[in-house]
Amino acid sequence: MRNIDAFNHVRGESVYLDDIAERQGTLHAWVFGSQVAHGKILSLDTSAAENMPGVYRILTAADIPGENQIGGIIADEPLLAEGEVHFWGQPVAIVLAETEAQAQEAAHKIVLEVEKLPVIIDPREAQKVGSLIMQPRTFHLGDPETGFAECEYIFEGVAENGGQEHLYIETQGAYAWPKETGSIYVASSTQGPTAVQRHTAHVLGIGMSRIEVDVTRLGGGFGGKEDQATPWAVMACLGAFLTKRPVKLVLHRMEDMRMTGKRHPYSSDFKIGLDKDFKIKAYEVTFYQNAGAAADLSPAVMERTLFHATNSYFIPNVRATAYSCKTNLPPNTAFRGFGGPQGMFVIESAIAFAAEKLGVAASVIQKANLLKEGDEFPYGQHTEGCEAENCWQTAESRYNLEQLREEVNAFNRENTLLKKGMALMPICFGISFTKTAMNQARALVHIYTDGSVGVSTGAVEMGQAVNTKMLQVAAQVLGINPNRIRIETTNTTRVANTSPSAASATADLNGKAVQMACENLLERLKAHIAIQLNLEGNAAIEIQEEQVLVNGKTVDLPWEKLVFSAYWSRLSLSENAHYATPDIHFNPEKEKGYPFAYHVYGTAIFTVTVDCLRGTYDFDSVKIAHDFGSSMNTNVDLGQIEGGLVQGIGWMTLEELIFNQEGRLLSNALSTYKVPDIYSVPKEVEVHFMDTPGSPRAIFGSKAVGEPPLMYGIGAFFALRNAIKAFRPEAEPAFVAPMTPEKVLLNLYPEFEAAAQTASVKEN
Ligand code: LUZ
Ligand code: MOS
DSSP states (O other): OOOTTHHHHHTTOSOOGGGSOOOTTOEEEEEEEOSSSSEEEEEEEOHHHHTSTTEEEEEOGGGOSSOSOOOSSSSOOOSSOBSEEOSTTOEEEEEEESSHHHHHHHHTTOEEEEEEOOOOOOHHHHHHTTOBSSOOEEEEESOHHHHHHTOSEEEEEEEEEOOBOOOOSSOSEEEEEEOGGGOEEEEEOOSOHHHHHHHHHHHHTSOGGGEEEEEOOOSOOTTTTTSTTHHHHHHHHHHHHHHSSOEEEEOOHHHHHHHSOOBOOEEEEEEEEEOTTOOEEEEEEEEEEEEESSOTTHHHHHHHHHHTTTTTBOOSEEEEEEEEEEOSSSOOOOOTTTTHHHHHHHHHHHHHHHHHHHTSOHHHHHHHTBOOTTOBOTTSOBOSSOOHHHHHHHHHHHTTHHHHHHHHHHHHHHOSSEEEEEEEEEEEEEESOSSGGGOEEEEEEEEOTTSOEEEEESOOOSSSOHHHHHHHHHHHHHTSOGGGEEEOOEETTTSOSOOOSOTTOHHHHHHHHHHHHHHHHHHHHHHHHHHHTTOOTTOOEEEOSSOEEETTEEEOOOHHHHHHHHHHTTOOOEEEEEEEOSSOEEETTTTEEEOOSEEEEEEEEEEEEEETTTOOEEEEEEEEEEOOBSOSOHHHHHHHHHHHHHHHHHHHHTOOOOBOTTSOBSOOSTTTSOOOOTTTSOSEEEEEEOOOOOOTTSGGGBOOOSSGGGGGGHHHHHHHHHHHHHHOTTOOOOEESOOOHHHHHHHHOGGGHHHHHHTOOOOO
């Protein structure tokens, strides 16, 4: 099935937040943020701003009727700063005016006096002074001391990754209006409608039942709207609640980039031990996560880093420790992969480092240590349906790895100023929210008397085509024409207490709930048919669009007639189903359990060509063997692989967030923050849909596809590194991502390092 949104998107008819027709009396909000990253608030003067044209009211912390608190995992984050500010851009006041331009203009007149305090932007520095979000955590397997003692080779090093701006095409925003009796309706561009509802109710000091959150679709989320769509929606609701007028708040791109959190930068220490056959016997890693100024989702992200510390490899002796370090950056948050990529980058760096020292290709070590069926992860779960070796071998043979390698070598022998590099990147990603309780979803299905069907779930459409998949599930289970079915907006009054659309699990969780609801309706309709036709109890009934089959024989009872007759027999044509992933559990005291419903595997082969005069590069090809299970929609899933891959390549190679020492983001626009464009995507992307069994805990034996492909992008870093070494064999490029063209150039010509330092970025 084609993506059901495709036509509307192409014609510009799809409704995003900013497309909602404006209601009479709407006020427009502009958020005034701190221009200091850390300090004590001495005074806040809004009087001049209040007298500006069009200004209706200015809201500060003092106006909040409930609690000034929007922290999720830890209650450490005010909606509006009070007493202190902890990051540059932290919201302090909200200007409400008749037009957005007037609100923005007035915001310039607000005077915030701050006594500056020291700014920390480096996670290791934060850890040294004890500035932590939470206690560190450690995952163990086997006995690392004994493991290292038995190793032939031991290598130690450091790996660092930068953050990543989500760059959803639609910026953060919400549009709220008062309903009668003090209730609020809010349209929000959020992955987590229930989070918006809960925090709004808390800040307003009223029950969640008085807040209706509605989401049609997002112009991208990527994790950036899992938790961080909340403050803007709460602000719009606060404005609507206090003024009794509609309030619209949409961040401009630069405000969005400065005020919201990003993927977490990490700095990490690794120690890897191998025996003489290149089997990894022991691995020790310490992660320093740059959490930013409040917890947000950082504890959960840190946990997922630990879960993915060994990527696709079996290592018998492991110690992985992680610190969530509190700094003065905007609170970092969920981003596709959710800490997994950061963990995987470090083990890949450790392997590449060992390979370099041992004089072998990294792929030799990678291949020798791939997970096998029944192997234990450091968190106690064992692989079931492990596809690690199958994916690797499929990629190797299908894409003729030996020949590719030969071509690269031949090219490098013949060229001096162009060099090619290769890298293989295996992935293994655990599917489920690591917080077991979050793995639940509900669906509400109505069959109307004309035979059309409305489906509501907790799933949020953000371009990933989850609505298409929900429609496929309903159509397939009910056996009817898909165009009878409408997927409704995601609304907290129809489906309550939802988990955010996140963790790659949305189609699985909500799809299973849709499946259950439709199956229940089908059973009821079949029972109705049995009564109407006086059938034996064991008669096989199949409902189809045009007819019903009874024991294989056609009965002339089209869907519409069947539904109508069921209604006149006073049967309920609505079902509400609840699904919770079975079997999963985790004990955080022991750091052991069975946290994931299943794992997704795959292997990518990268080739890159570096222009060794300029430091620029082109990815020639990325060839992937991916474990899809029985894909529900190969077009949609292919799109997820391509998009995830390119987003991962961007993170590893181009996207560089630059904060100055005062904690101000300098790369706050697309002129200073480079994301992949059509020219920087690989010239060739080949994706092989492996014929794998899928998982019974996934919808229709498929496998989740949202996040796993992002981690293929890590291969880009190592392909570049190998190309650099082809030009300058003694180069030992640091394991510091992103590997931008500038960094490539300096690795090719280290003699220019000093010159580059003096010419480095001047502040704008
Ligand atoms: N969000 C979350 C996630 O709350 N828990 C998770 O485990 C997760 N994993 C990936 C992406 N978002
Ligand atoms: Mo996400 S990182 O699945 O919101």
